[in-house]
Amino acid sequence: MFTAKKVLLLISPGLLFLVIFQLIPLFSIFMETIQVGGEFSLERYGDFFKDPYNMNIYFRTLRIALISTLIAVTLGFPTSYFISKSNIKKRGLYIALAVFPLLTSPVVRSFSWIVVLGRQGLVNNFLTSLNIIEEPLSILYTEAAIIIGFVHLFLPLMILSLVGVMENIDHNLVLAAESLGASKLKAFLKIVFPLSLPGVVIGSVLVFCGSFTAYTTPQLLGGSRTRVMATLLYENARTLNDWTTASVIATIMILTTMAIITVINRGAKKLNPKG
Amino acid sequence: MNETNKFLTFFTMLVYTFLIGPLVIITVTAFSGESYLSFPPESFSLQWFFNIFQVDMFVRTFRVSLEIAVIGTVLALLIGIPVAYALSRFDFFGKSILSNFFLSPVVIPMVVLGYALLKFLVINMGIPYYRGLLIGHTIVILPYVVRVISSSLMNFNYTVEEAAMSLGCNRLHAFFVVVLPNIRSGIIAAFILAFINSFNNVPVSVFLTGPGISTLPIQMLSYVEYYFDPTISALSVVLMIITVIIMFAIEKTLGLTHFAK
Numbered sequence: 040m041f042t043a044k045k046v047l048l049l050i051s052p053g054l055l056f057l058v059i060f061q062l063i064p065l066f067s068i069f070m071e072t073i074q075v076g077g078e079f080s081l082e083r084y085g086d087f088f089k090d091p092y093n094m095n096i097y098f099r100t101l102r103i104a105l106i107s108t109l110i111a112v113t114l115g116f117p118t119s120y121f122i123s124k125s126n127i128k129k130r131g132l133y134i135a136l137a138v139f140p141l142l143t144s145p146v147v148r149s150f151s152w153i154v155v156l157g158r159q160g161l162v163n164n165f166l167t168s169l170n171i172i173e174e175p176l177s178i179l180y181t182e183a184a185i186i187i188g189f190v191h192l193f194l195p196l197m198i199l200s201l202v203g204v205m206e207n208i209d210h211n212l213v214l215a216a217e218s219l220g221a222s223k224l225k226a227f228l229k230i231v232f233p234l235s236l237p238g239v240v241i242g243s244v245l246v247f248c249g250s251f252t253a254y255t256t257p258q259l260l261g262g263s264r265t266r267v268m269a270t271l272l273y274e275n276a277r278t279l280n281d282w283t284t285a286s287v288i289a290t291i292m293i294l295t296t297m298a299i300i301t302v303i304n305r306g307a308k309k310l311n312p313k314g
Numbered sequence: 315m316n317e318t319n320k321f322l323t324f325f326t327m328l329v330y331t332f333l334i335g336p337l338v339i340i341t342v343t344a345f346s347g348e349s350y351l352s353f354p355p356e357s358f359s360l361q362w363f364f365n366i367f368q369v370d371m372f373v374r375t376f377r378v379s380l381e382i383a384v385i386g387t388v389l390a391l392l393i394g395i396p397v398a399y400a401l402s403r404f405d406f407f408g409k410s411i412l413s414n415f416f417l418s419p420v421v422i423p424m425v426v427l428g429y430a431l432l433k434f435l436v437i438n439m440g441i442p443y444y445r446g447l448l449i450g451h452t453i454v455i456l457p458y459v460v461r462v463i464s465s466s467l468m469n470f471n472y473t474v475e476e477a478a479m480s481l482g483c484n485r486l487h488a489f490f491v492v493v494l495p496n497i498r499s500g501i502i503a504a505f506i507l508a509f510i511n512s513f514n515n516v517p518v519s520v521f522l523t524g525p526g527i528s529t530l531p532i533q534m535l536s537y538v539e540y541y542f543d544p545t546i547s548a549l550s551v552v553l554m555i556i557t558v559i560i561m562f563a564i565e566k567t568l569g570l571t572h573f574a575k
Contacts, residue, residue, distance in 0.1 A: 042406060045485075046404050050400050052396065053396070053460075054415075056453075056456075057416070057419075060431070060449050061418070061419060061422070063434070064434035065427075065430050067434055067438075114329050131570065133326075133330075135570050136333070139337075140337065142510055143557050144531055144534075146535060147554065148336070148337070150546055150550060153351075153538070154547070155336050157351070159351065159352035160352070160353055164354070191336065195333065248423075252517075254425050255516045258535065259535070273425065276433070277521070286433070289423075296423055297421070
């Protein structure tokens with residue numbers, strides 16, 4: 040009884056704050072999207088997906104997030120394994136070098152890719168000076184540019200999630216497997232890989248949801264030519280003042296994020312019934 | 315064995331070149347003597363660093379970002395510390411639901427939160443942009459505060475608190491003289507993480523900036539839209555130096571390895 044009172048006293052400011060400023064605003068924009076003329080209707084969602092322009096952007100956003108996640112796992116897994124096997128001093132340095140970009144402003148990090156990929160950028164100047172190309176390539180404002188930006192933005196999160204899990208793998212298990220006749224590769228595939236899966240799952244959720252909803256990178260590297268859901272939401276709300284469409288986009292983004300988290304977590308449970 | 319290790323070392327170095335390379339390149343262009351951005355620059359000068367201070371909007375929005383980050387972080391600590399304490403000290407009905415609820419801002423897309431606050435608070439309720447911005451930032455950093463403080467409270471031995479109370483301290487007094495000093499480094503770490511997340515935030519801020527009110531990252535975004543000179547590179551270098559200082563502060567309080575947990 041006394042505990043309940045104390046708990047209520049302690050959490051009520053936080054609870055009220057989140058209910059008033061998060062739950063109610065989100066709920067109110069959701070309610071707008073399922074009503075047409077005061078009656079329940081899913082018409083607005085139908086309208087949104089009937090438009091090929093919107094459909095295109097929705098699937099582009101999903102595609103970009105999926106490819107970015109796959110690349111981040113591919114680059115992150117070997118790197119994290121290397122970091123987790125290195126000695127403590129070096130490991131500290133590698134983690135610091137991964138944390139540094141993470142704490143650097145996303146505007147700075149995306150902008151750095153404009154300098155690398157732009158018309159007068161590193162890639163184009165290098166290729167033209169070698170006479171490989173005559174005209175500078177247009178890499179900016181494409182899906183590829185956004186994907187490069189996302190991998191750069193979220194790879195540190197993947198590396199940190201994986202290193203955290205890999206560090207805790209008991210190396211004696213690998214030694215035991217090898218002493219029982221398993222090859223290095225087999226020991227890796229049968230022991231290190233499955234035990235790292237929780238890290239892959241956490242990392243993938245972070246990268247996928249991050250890429251699906253990020254604003255800065257697609258704004259700078261995709262521009263108005265390659266819109267994604269986040270920049271489309273911004274355009275509808277702040278440029279076109281089309282609040283209905285904006286609310287529909289916002290709700291679709293939340294529902295998709297939730298669905299993705301559920302799917303990845305379910306998949307992870309199937310892969311690892313014990314976890 | 316050695317060959318796979320060599321390959322792995324090489325692969326890791328490539329990945330780190332990819333991560334750090336663009337930041338090195340942007341640093342080089344900050345010292346460019348050209349009036350447009352290109353790499354490699356043909357001449358060098360420090361003019362772009364001086365230009366940061368010539369652009370009045372950068373100075374002004376830097377101040378706004380600083381202000382919002384400090385006030386938002388203090389607010390999040392005031393709300394978050396009692397929550398973290400309640401969640402780690404007591405067992406009660408609905409605890410896991412509540413704990414998930416307090417971490418929920420992490421799974422809500424930030425652009426959606428920014429949009430919802432713009433629509434509901436600013437447009438419908440007529441609350442000024444500045445306050446909306448502050449509320450948005452506080453929500454975004456609240457989960458960091460709750461999580462970091464909770465994890466340092468988990469390492470705290472509550473028998474010390476009970477000892478203080480059995481010696482005549484009331485609970486509130488015991489909290490301030492026994493519990494708080496013991497989680498000091500957790501509070502400092504939460505402050506730093508919350509501060510940097512607020513200071514760098516774009517997706518919430520982009521919806522909650524309006525006439526006369528903007529933050530530094532938003533100002534940088536709109537500058538890039540209209541100008542293509544190395545001022546942003548110079549500003550990036552300044553921000554990266556601040557990041558390095560912050561990393562040293564984190565290393566001293568929480569340890570950078572905390573990030574790999």
